Amino acid sequence: MSMEQILDIIRSFDGVLELAPSAGSEFPEVAWGDHFFYYAPDGKVPQNVQPYATIVTKDYPDDRESDLDPDGRWRLNIHVGQERFTELTGENPRDPVAHDFSEADTIMPHPVYGPLGWVAVVNPGERTTATVVELLRAAHEDERRRVERRSAGS
Numbered sequence: 449m450s451m452e453q454i455l456d457i458i459r460s461f462d463g464v465l466e467l468a469p470s471a472g473s474e475f476p477e478v479a480w481g482d483h484f485f486y487y488a489p490d491g492k493v494p495q496n497v498q499p500y501a502t503i504v505t506k507d508y509p510d511d512r513e514s515d516l517d518p519d520g521r522w523r524l525n526i527h528v529g530q531e532r533f534t535e536l537t538g539e540n541p542r543d544p545v546a547h548d549f550s551e552a553d554t555i556m557p558h559p560v561y562g563p564l565g566w567v568a569v570v571n572p573g574e575r576t577t578a579t580v581v582e583l584l585r586a587a588h589e590d591e592r593r594r595v596e597r598r599s600a601g602s
Contacts, residue, residue: 463489487591500591513549
């Protein structure tokens, strides 16, 4: 599955807000070319909230284990929560296990945020496409419910 196909799927979700920093934007250069997804039907970037999914296109200073710098490599990251994390990986998110985080088309703990219930897939392909799409839809709906609960409590 190409990055553009993943982007098309996410962009089709009701109320999605995509941040895609680029050269010259107010965002740090390290984020240029990456994508961050929020549930924000008002079109405003939520404050004090993390995205529910991201696509990164390069290694970050504190996140190099996926080897994303070579051309054509990218990683989809999805917040799935601790229970779903365990279902997908067979691991306790708070008890990290060694992985080859550069392996493509494999659902695995996020190399940095796994303990917080995040999974990652380098270059999703045939083995992971159906699951990735389901996880993205679920993450979007989970975030929608959180936003609606917060709004109801305001």
